[in-house]
Amino acid sequence: MQAFVTGCGGFIGSNLADCLLRDGHSVVGYDNFSTGQLQFLEKASRFPSFKLVHGDTLDFDRLRGAMQGSDIVFHFAANADVRFGTDHPRKDLEQNTIATFNVLEAMRLNEIRRIVFPSTGSIYGEPNIFPTPEQPPFPVQTSLYGASKLACEGLIQAYCESFGFQCWIFRYVSILGERYTHGHVFDFYKRLRDSPDELYILGNGRQRKSYLAVQDCIEAMVLAVEKARNKINIFNLGTDEYCEVNDSVRWITEHLGLDPRLTYSGGERGWIGDSPFIYLDCTKIRSLGWKPTLSIRDGIIRTIEYLEANSWVLGVRA
């Protein structure tokens, strides 16, 4: 199988490329390296079955050409920044919605009909049901990021109905692990490294979050693509637990042997559109035989260990 992976230089995309190559597939990686890192592709580059194309998903002709001959598309290029959406609203529209449309059109013209897409638990907005299943009451969007991923999902689903595509859509909790370059844990570690005696926390620290280790995330996706045979396959991906932001702060500081003074911006939300409680019902993906191997705590510690061993990553603005 030849897999086309957009965003292959990114956190999840590069780990996915490694996994597909290890499993014996060919991979054509596509990335504009605006946030992706060539260093993340060191392992992949050792495989003769890996080919890298520098390109932007907004460059339709290049995208279409690079995709030619692939059997399946893993569309992982995205603006993954949920927090700063209000600073540049057009970014989510362009890099998520329009980029995904381009990917779908390039697939259609290349007669490639299978697409794997990373969505987000953020599209549930602020749900009333916990853990939240894949079909809660029709949600209302609370962030530009969530809205853009919802738009992508809708497009993908419509292409399945209209043009005989098959899709696997995964709604993630926060993913962390090797090559992780943004999010709570990254921010906390980076700030504690600069100022070990104090840590400023957005919100009241009581926000309840769920995390999944990137290797567990990728295993789930690969399994689902193999086993789930519907036209449209949608899965929540997460651990069957959640923690408070304060828990993750405690695990991180204990691991680092620090005892910083904690201060809080206050309020239920860390920022506009921050969901105070994310906890997904993962019964559906578990029914395929998958389960996470790392707890939230273990995933966070592993991530800190990765950041300690790869401090160059701290300079990356993802």
Place this chain on the structure above:
Amino acid sequence: MQAFVTGCGGFIGSNLADCLLRDGHSVVGYDNFSTGQLQFLEKASRFPSFKLVHGDTLDFDRLRGAMQGSDIVFHFAANADVRFGTDHPRKDLEQNTIATFNVLEAMRLNEIRRIVFPSTGSIYGEPNIFPTPEQPPFPVQTSLYGASKLACEGLIQAYCESFGFQCWIFRYVSILGERYTHGHVFDFYKRLRDSPDELYILGNGRQRKSYLAVQDCIEAMVLAVEKARNKINIFNLGTDEYCEVNDSVRWITEHLGLDPRLTYSGGERGWIGDSPFIYLDCTKIRSLGWKPTLSIRDGIIRTIEYLEANSWVLGVRA
């Protein structure tokens, strides 16, 4: 109140402009007249409180300038063509999703924060609950048109959360009446006029549809904007009934005194993405005191009467 109405030369937009002007408001209409009709603005043009700007919603600078000084935006410019989406997938993206983003950004920069948006019952895909309420289980999209309206809804909701906007989103059944220029009834009438002895029907004729007269639709929206005070207000709009396509054919042919031979393309759906059953639960809008004045049958007959009296409309490709 100064209302900015995009798509004011269209079927619903022009009827809305008439209503707002009659109610004593100022209206700035904005239309590129790609499908809108100057003739539809004859009544509006008699009001000194009406101003018309020729412009495209994809021309951001023009849009932003034209909008300046308005208090509320009725964003009715759209690609309203649900049936031919697969012929030109980019049209729904550009004219619905990107256009709506432009409207929201122009509003934000002009500090206008109230938006009224016509969405569609098509975003419910193929629901399992009839009549379908505003919060059925999270639907899967079945048409590019529905997907694009879903993307617009998500954007609007995210702007409400992120930038203090307030919105009124209306999910329509098929609207018909004066200035109606596309859809089942239009197509049937037009074809019967050319060939009174035969009528070819897409699907098996058993598709169950719901229709609402445009005047009832506009009254509902105006009432909701006045009375519904939440940040995000979402209403289904329809009659509390549905009919089969065969029913509408019978009413039309009886009214015209024709007895054509009926032939069918067959199948549950008239085209890819056609929903075989649309029937919305309108309890929520009714709880504000609104109810439709015309039945589906009356609405269809009135529409035929309008088309008979305004045959130039049959030449319009909307």
